[in-house]
Amino acid sequence: MFTAPSDPVNVRKELKVTQLCELCHSRKAIIRRPKNLQKICKLCFFHVFETEIHETIVSNDLFYRGERVAVGASGGKDSTVLAYVLKLLNERHDYGIEIVLLSIDEGIVGYRDDSLATVKRNQQQYQLPLEIFSYQDLYDWTMDDIVETAGIRNSCTYCGVLRRQALDRGAAKLEIKHVVTGHNADDMAETVLMNILRGDVARLEKSTSIMTSSTGSPIKRSKPFKYCYQKEIVLYAHYKKLDYFSTECTYAPEAFRGTARELMKNFEAIRPSCIIDIIASGESFVLKQKMGKQNKKKIITYNDGNRCERCGYLSSNKICKACMLLEGLEKSRAQIKIQVQVPGEPQQEGPAKVLRTLERLTF
Amino acid sequence: MSDSHSHSDILLCQRCNKNHASVISRKEKFCTDCFRNFVSLKQRKQMMSDQYYQDIFKVMYKDKLRSEQDAHLQNLNSKILVPLSFGSSSLVMLDILNDTLLEQSITHRGKTGFTVDVIICFHDEQIQNQIKENVSKLINAKYKENNQKIKFHLVDINQFFDNSPHLQSLVLQETDFLIKSLNLKDQSIIEKKLTLSEILDQCSDRSTYQDLLAFVTKHAIKKYAFQHDFKAILWGHSMTRLADEVISLIVKGRGSAISSSLNTDDFDENYGNKFKNLYPLKDILLTEIDAYCYNSGLHNYLINYNIQDALLVNKINQNTDKIQTNSLKNKTINELARNYFEVIEGDYSNVISTVVRTGDKLAEPKSQENFKISKCNLCMQKIYSDPSQWITSITENKGHPLETDEEKENYQRWKNYNNDKLKNSEMDFFRLNEFVKENGSKACLCYGCTITLNTFKDKSVVWPVHDDKELNSVLEDYVLTDHEE
Numbered sequence: 142m143f144t145a146p147s148d149p150v151n152v153r154k155e156l157k158v159t160q161l162c163e164l165c166h167s168r169k170a171i172i173r174r175p176k177n178l179q180k181i182c183k184l185c186f187f188h189v190f191e192t193e194i195h196e197t198i199v200s201n202d203l204f205y206r207g208e209r210v211a212v213g214a215s216g217g218k219d220s221t222v223l224a225y226v227l228k229l230l231n232e233r234h235d236y237g238i239e240i241v242l243l244s245i246d247e248g249i250v251g252y253r254d255d256s257l258a259t260v261k262r263n264q265q266q267y268q269l270p271l272e273i274f275s276y277q278d279l280y281d282w283t284m285d286d287i288v289e290t291a292g293i294r295n296s297c298t299y300c301g302v303l304r305r306q307a308l309d310r311g312a313a314k315l316e317i318k319h320v321v322t323g324h325n326a327d328d329m330a331e332t333v334l335m336n337i338l339r340g341d342v343a344r345l346e347k348s349t350s351i352m353t354s355s356t357g358s359p360i361k362r363s364k365p366f367k368y369c370y371q372k373e374i375v376l377y378a379h380y381k382k383l384d385y386f387s388t389e390c391t392y393a394p395e396a397f398r399g400t401a402r403e404l405m406k407n408f409e410a411i412r413p414s415c416i417i418d419i420i421a422s423g424e425s426f427v428l429k430q431k432m433g434k435q436n437k438k439k440i441i442t443y444n445d446g447n448r449c450e451r452c453g454y455l456s457s458n459k460i461c462k463a464c465m466l467l468e469g470l471e472k473s474r475a476q477i478k479i480q481v482q483v484p485g486e487p488q489q490e491g492p493a494k495v496l497r498t499l500e501r502l503t504f
Numbered sequence: 505m506s507d508s509h510s511h512s513d514i515l516l517c518q519r520c521n522k523n524h525a526s527v528i529s530r531k532e533k534f535c536t537d538c539f540r541n542f543v544s545l546k547q548r549k550q551m552m553s554d555q556y557y558q559d560i561f562k563v564m565y566k567d568k569l570r571s572e573q574d575a576h577l578q579n580l581n582s583k584i585l586v587p588l589s590f591g592s593s594s595l596v597m598l599d600i601l602n603d604t605l606l607e608q609s610i611t612h613r614g615k616t617g618f619t620v621d622v623i624i625c626f627h628d629e630q631i632q633n634q635i636k637e638n639v640s641k642l643i644n645a646k647y648k649e650n651n652q653k654i655k656f657h658l659v660d661i662n663q664f665f666d667n668s669p670h671l672q673s674l675v676l677q678e679t680d681f682l683i684k685s686l687n688l689k690d691q692s693i694i695e696k697k698l699t700l701s702e703i704l705d706q707c708s709d710r711s712t713y714q715d716l717l718a719f720v721t722k723h724a725i726k727k728y729a730f731q732h733d734f735k736a737i738l739w740g741h742s743m744t745r746l747a748d749e750v751i752s753l754i755v756k757g758r759g760s761a762i763s764s765s766l767n768t769d770d771f772d773e774n775y776g777n778k779f780k781n782l783y784p785l786k787d788i789l790l791t792e793i794d795a796y797c798y799n800s801g802l803h804n805y806l807i808n809y810n811i812q813d814a815l816l817v818n819k820i821n822q823n824t825d826k827i828q829t830n831s832l833k834n835k836t837i838n839e840l841a842r843n844y845f846e847v848i849e850g851d852y853s854n855v856i857s858t859v860v861r862t863g864d865k866l867a868e869p870k871s872q873e874n875f876k877i878s879k880c881n882l883c884m885q886k887i888y889s890d891p892s893q894w895i896t897s898i899t900e901n902k903g904h905p906l907e908t909d910e911e912k913e914n915y916q917r918w919k920n921y922n923n924d925k926l927k928n929s930e931m932d933f934f935r936l937n938e939f940v941k942e943n944g945s946k947a948c949l950c951y952g953c954t955i956t957l958n959t960f961k962d963k964s965v966v967w968p969v970h971d972d973k974e975l976n977s978v979l980e981d982y983v984l985t986d987h988e989e
């Protein structure tokens with residue numbers, strides 16, 4: 142009897158058992174999870190990625206029903222994936238939260254223009270409300286002006302300080318009390334290492350908290366991506382074909398943070414799980430109680446009613462951090478003019494000094 | 505940096521203003537003698553850091569507290585154990601201890617406050633002869649006068665398994681990261697006798713290999729200290745070494761162990777609260793130790809160690825490039841941390857001391873709610889929270905449901921494949937593992953060891969049960985003298 146050769150379309154290569162996903166054992170594995178070295182398929186990857194974020198949200202009680210939540214949206218991959226996943230989970234698990242995209246326009250020419258365009262497309266794609274606040278509006282300075290005055294070395298920290306308050310101010314204007322950011326496990330681990338390398342004892346115990354609020358701010362912040370690997374966020378965005386802006390902030394991190402970042406890359410190359418392992422370590426940190434120094438342990442209670450004398454923003458100090466920083470910038474802008482006349486004179490009142498004062502204030 | 509030091513004949517020691525400087529450290533120029541003094545004082549300061557250690561190292565006399573007989577006994581019983589690895593740090597520490605003994609002997613007419621037992625651990629037969637040779641050279645060149653006060657013991661750490669009355673099989677369940685253990689009372693379950701190298705060979709990377717070896721070595725040393733009533737173990741760790749230990753512990757998920765591993769105040773509770781651990785060189789950078797080592801001629805006794813000449817005025821000109829050829833991928837976590845500190849020492853000199861100081865500020869972690877503090881079956885570290893619970897809380901272990909017929913078919917094939925594997929395998933590790941998963945009891949492993957076990961080929965290991973019997977089963981040693989061949 143003649144049997145027709147089977148239709149070539151139906152001939153499929155049978156997968157080897159060892160090629161199968163280690164979770165469903167039925168589809169081809171295409172991803173090796175850095176977290177636990179598991180080889181999994183695309184569908185299982187989507188499932189575990191989304192479910193783990195959901196678990197993080199639920200087990201840490203990040204949201205309450207009816208809460209209005211602002212997603213700090215930069216157009217980068219972390220915040221784009223965050224907006225997408227939050228909307229998805231909110232619908233899937235009925236958190237009952239209201240999500241608003243909140244963007245800050247620092248005025249970095251070439252970087253911000255394009256990334257803001259991305260955020261605007263995201264708004265259309267995800268059908269979420271979008272609010273944009275500019276540094277120009279909030280501080281009367283653009284990031285490019287700041288870099289010109291403060292020098293490129295400090296720009297990332299400046300950018301961080303101003304952006305942080307900008308998000309808070311933006312949220313406050315929208316009467317939103319909760320900002321979620323796309324900080325991921327890699328960022329978390331880097332912070333743990335940095336705090337140890339810099340001996341930043343004041344921040345050591347809290348290096349890994351998922352929920353924080355800065356002194357002087359009524360706005361709480363949370364990081365639902367705390368346990369998400371950067372690599373998986375990128376993969377998720379890639380496989381879901383999400384629209385994001387891929388260039389990193391053009392102002393490189395300050396030199397020392399750069400060394401820590403490279404060290405972590407090296408660790409990760411030989412042990413991919415190390416990012417989550419570092420977080421596990423960080424979560425166990427407890428400081429010794431200093432003996433005989435109890436009097437030093439006076440807790441400075443923050444008076445909720447305090448407002449910055451300059452701008453009226455809630456602040457535990459007379460003048461808020463942003464205003465301090467801007468004052469420093471004004472000073473150094475004046476000084477730069479003087480320095481042109483007296484070259485070689487060491488810069489005393491420069492932005493670096495203001496920055497140090499500011500960092501102390503944070504504690 | 506070397507260019508500015510090339511005219512060494514112009515440099516004078518800033519301490520004595522007489523001799524030529526041979527070392528530049530902490531922005532100060534030292535001659536060899538003054539630098540030896542500088543390092544030695546820092547070590548002795550640690551040795552006098554509190555009452556307990558003062559009682560060990562000081563020469564005791566009759567006073568209000570003790571009779572002449574008591575004082576004599578106290579001097580006699582002040583036994584300290586010094587692990588010698590033949591790296592620069594332990595050689596330098598021993599050298600300073602020897603000087604201390606000589607000085608005491610001279611000023612106290614032959615009396616010393618303490619005696620030193622040196623313990624040398626090895627697991628590789630080949631290195632044994634070199635150790636013996638170096639010890640005999642060392643004794644002849646340096647320690648003849650203190651023959652009675654410094655003794656050398658050789659311990660083969662392959663005794664790790666022979667020396668353990670009970671073995672257990674520890675198996676990691678991938679689905680929930682729980683550890684199951686089964687005591688292998690009847691050792692016939694395993695056909696042949698286990699050796700240390702067989703266990704070490706299961707490690708998939710060098711980092712895990714070195715970690716296990718380091719644990720087995722440390723265990724042997726502490727067990728030896730326990731069995732021979734030592735008052736303290738003096739570890740040769742430099743400040744740099746401690747900094748890389750702190751960072752490495754964090755990176756390995758063992759951050760909760762930092763406070764106990766830096767603890768010099770309390771007795772070691774895993775070993776019967778009989779001795780304390782001290783790091784006399786913790787205020788000295790490794791580059792400084794290397795400079796001391798070289799200038800004192802101790803580099804002739806190094807084994808598997810390359811000295812750094814960063815602080816030496818006259819560079820050694822050895823081929824240091826050799827170390828760098830080891831590719832990044834082949835480095836251990838500790839080596840990566842060490843490299844980082846070596847590079848950073850130039851630009852950010854205080855990072856190393858900052859890390860050690862910060863590590864010192866860490867306390868024992870708080871235990872998780874409703875969690876009974878237990879001890880790790882593998883590394884004996886205290887466990888403060890349930891690692892498997894933590895891992896499963898952040899790791900989803902179910903997949904996306906099966907959808908197509910093809911997927912269902914694949915799944916069935918996978919099931920058959922596994923059944924066959926189970927049926928066809930003899931009583932080997934795979935079978936044993938399945939048996940342990942079904943019949944074993946839940947065991948405690950710390951987070952770091954859980955991760956370690958996950959990198960093992962079979963996700964399992966056979967390990968001694970760390971109990972009193974094991975602690976008391978005598979560790980054989982071999983006394984080395986100056987007349988080895």
Ligand SMILES: [Zn+2]
Nearest residue numbers: 162165182185
């Ligand atoms: Zn799958």
Ligand SMILES: [Zn+2]
Nearest residue numbers: 449452461464
């Ligand atoms: Zn203000």
Ligand SMILES: [Zn+2]
Nearest residue numbers: 517520535538
């Ligand atoms: Zn001198």
Ligand SMILES: [Zn+2]
Nearest residue numbers: 880883950953
């Ligand atoms: Zn352990």
